[in-house]
Amino acid sequence: MNHSPILSASQLSTTFQNSNGGLHVLDKISFEIGAQQFVCVLGPSGSGKSTLLRVLAGLLAPSQGEVKIKGQALTGPQNGVAMVFQNANLMPWRSVCQNIRLPLELDGVNAKDAAARSGELIELVGLGGFDDVLPQDLSGGMAQRVAIARALVQDPDLLLMDEPFGSLDAITRDQMGGELLKIWSVHNKTVVMVTHDINEAVYLADRVLVLSDRPAKIVLDLDIDVPRPRKEQVRYTPEFGEFARQLREAIGGREISI
Amino acid sequence: MSVPLSRSYGSDFLLTMATIAQNTSSLLYSLRQRGVALLPFTLALFIFLWYSLVWAGDLRAFILPTPDLVLSRFVEAAGDGSLLRHTMVTLSEVLGGLVLGVSVATLLGYLLAKSQTLERLLSPYIVASQSIPTVAIAPLLVIWFGPGLTSKVLICALIVFFPILINTIVGVRAVPADLHDLMRSLKATRWQTFWLLEVPAALPVFLGGLRIGATLAVIGAVVGEFVGADRGLGFLINVGRGEYDTALVFVAVFTLMFMAMGLYGLVVLLEWRLLGWQRRESQETINY
């Protein structure tokens, strides 16, 4: 695996202006992500995970520090970087396939190619037959899968995902995770994925970054040395449990005893 | 003890009101469902009541003409082409005013929605101008632009302006920030963001404004014609009143009514065509 950094963040700080002196969300965050790494970001709710992703996507300029993608300082959204938003963020007036096709439409891809590619992705995310359905008629999980397809249709090098499986049930979630791993390994993508599910992070990632409470710092940068391809059973091994325990401790989840 | 008692009365009251509101809205809904089928009956009832009023009150024709008198007056006015002539005059004033008012208001509304500075700069003037009743400036416009088409078009445009402006601003402002982020992350051009995001997202609210505007425009034209004109349906009403030809007044009033209903219907048709995607959820809730 090639580990020249595709993305590097140095000393990222973000402060949102508000009436009482500003809300300090990110605090001097630095890390590098190698090409084709699968990185998960964990952290307590409201710690700034979405904010970090928005900064990495070039949607939000950091108050301090800089992001480099393939060695180039980021000044705005980049080609080759696709974002999956925390809510599915679909256009309600566009059908499933029209939503998936939007990025191609903006790039001026001709209608025939666009239809073919969106067709493939609809199948991939398991929504075959729902092409002409409007977002209002989709379940939360289906809508999120459309959002994932809309990101994948751009064939990005770097995929930024903000809790993409947040509203999926456990089974579909695992399935989608498996699909994502397949896409990731076959198509040489780099993935940065925010999740709140520790087991999911250990199962999917090469590496997990744990953010602290606001203002968020990186409290743990853990390499998950579990060989790939990972089988379902890997979830029940002691080493898997040990990684999960370390992550839980870093997040600061209090012990609950009954 | 009296405090909790009154409090429970309070919540009971609210509950009752809520139930009434709910029942009323479902009643209205089922009435609308059946409304079309019932139309001949309600129309017959309306005409019957009209006749009874004339007979019971022993009203003379210049106070309240009977429906058949109005009908024969209609046939007469339609037959000699005068009704059509006056209708076309008013209709062109209305349409001219709509085109002018809607385009200026939409353009300005979009700019105001996009620029806080511009809004802060202009909104005091817009609100102030809106507190002047259009009826009050209509005479001025007739003095300045003469009794012809121009002054009426301007009056219509003025009256249409405000609801369109407000609805454009509200519609454009309400475009979800997340969708703007999406378009930015996809490196959409301004033009693409305008056509593929802002227009479709703002359309429902904008068309709501257009519904109001379409009917207001008819009022604007009549106001203008009352103030000074030698043609148009408003003028016809004035003539009818002056000559105690009350049936003619009724003919003109009904024609205006149908014109306004027609325009409203066109907007509803437009909504039906353009907003198919939200037909299911909001047809019953957003209703001006």
Ligand SMILES: Nc1ncnc2c1ncn2[C@@H]1O[C@H](COP(=O)(O)OP(=O)(O)OP(=O)(O)O)[C@@H](O)[C@H]1O
């Ligand atoms: N545009 C903004 N303006 C002001 N404050 C913001 C803005 N965006 C986020 N915040 C604040 O920054 C903090 C972090 O938000 P963020 O959405 O990044 O958290 P998160 O880690 O993604 O939370 P969750 O797990 O609940 O999604 C929150 O307190 C939020 O209120």
Ligand SMILES: [Mg+2]
């Ligand atoms: Mg978040």
